[in-house]
Amino acid sequence: xxxxxxxxxxxxxxxxxxxxxxxxxxxxxxxxxxxxxxxxxxxxxxxxxxxxxxxxxxxxxxxxxxxxxxxxxxxxxxxxxxxxxxxxxxxxxxxxxxxxxxxxxxxxxxxxxxxxxxxxxxxxxxxxxxxxxxxxxxxxxxxxxxxxxxxxxxxxxxxxxxxxxxxxxxxxxxxxxxxxxxxxxxx
Numbered sequence: 001x002x003x004x005x006x007x008x009x010x011x012x013x014x015x016x017x018x019x020x021x022x023x024x025x026x027x028x029x030x031x032x033x034x035x036x037x038x039x040x041x042x043x044x045x046x047x048x049x050x051x052x053x054x055x056x057x058x059x060x061x062x063x064x065x066x067x068x069x070x071x072x073x074x075x076x077x078x079x080x081x082x083x084x085x086x087x088x089x090x091x092x093x094x095x096x097x098x099x100x101x102x103x104x105x106x107x108x109x110x111x112x113x114x115x116x117x118x119x120x121x122x123x124x125x126x127x128x129x130x131x132x133x134x135x136x137x138x139x140x141x142x143x144x145x146x147x148x149x150x151x152x153x154x155x156x157x158x159x160x161x162x163x164x165x166x167x168x169x170x171x172x173x174x175x176x177x178x179x180x181x182x183x184x185x186x187x
Contacts, residue, residue, distance in 0.1 A: 012082055014054035015090065018062050020069050020076035021048060029072050036065055041150030043093045051090065053152045054080060095155040101147045102157030105140065109164035112136055116171050125182035130175065137168055 018037070022030050040061050042050040052058040062078050069076040083090060115136070119129055144161055151158060 013087065013091070015051045015081050015083060016054050016058055016062050017045070017049065017051045017079040017081050018042070018066060018076060019049050019079065020066070020074060022069060022072065022074040029074075033065065033069060036061075036068075040065075041094075041097065041147075041152075043090065043097055045090070051094075053094065055152060058152075091153055095153055098147060098151045098153075098155035099157035102155065102161040105144055105147065105161045106157075106164045108140060108143075109161075109168050112140065112168050113171055116175050119175065120178075125175075125179045127179060127183060130179045133172055133175065137165075137172055140165060140168065 020033070022033060037044075037050045040052060040058065042052045044050050052062065059080075066076040066078045112133070116133060119125070119133070144165055147161075148158060
């Protein structure tokens with residue numbers, strides 16, 4: 001769970017800042033670093049300057065990434081920094097990135113619900129369809145768990161994503177009941 005605004009002020013939110021330079025070729029190296037930073041939930045302060053709220057898992061991951069960058073012939077410095085100005089904007093940017101991810105989960109949940117509705121319209125009440133939809137819900141839950149784990153500041157979009165996932169689970173349970181009834185009838 002993320003820190004509240006008053007708690008962050010009281011403890012002085014610290015940031016880990018990775019400043020790096022990667023060789024221009026091959027370009028896959030640059031893309032690989034970008035993907036790893038995005039996967040960690042980092043925000044970019046400017047080109048080749050990424051930041052995460054300070055913490056154990058973030059520090060370990062950024063130290064490893066720093067070493068990878070150096071091994072690929074680049075340079076990288078990892079800083080532990082307090083913010084003298086612009087801290088609220090950094091927090092807003094970090095939360096906005098998480099909210100975008102939560103919004104995407106909500107959108108995918110709507111797609112999931114649409115798929116279940118399609119199964120009803122087509123009267124596809126089979127164990128195979130149920131298993132496929134169950135796997136899709138597991139993927140959505142796993143994605144939510146990853147976003148939630150990097151949501152260190154408590155972005156507002158989390159509640160909507162939780163509610164959307166709960167609705168998906170409820171609808172899938174109802175669909176499962178129908179599958180059991182249909183399959184039990186020997187269809």
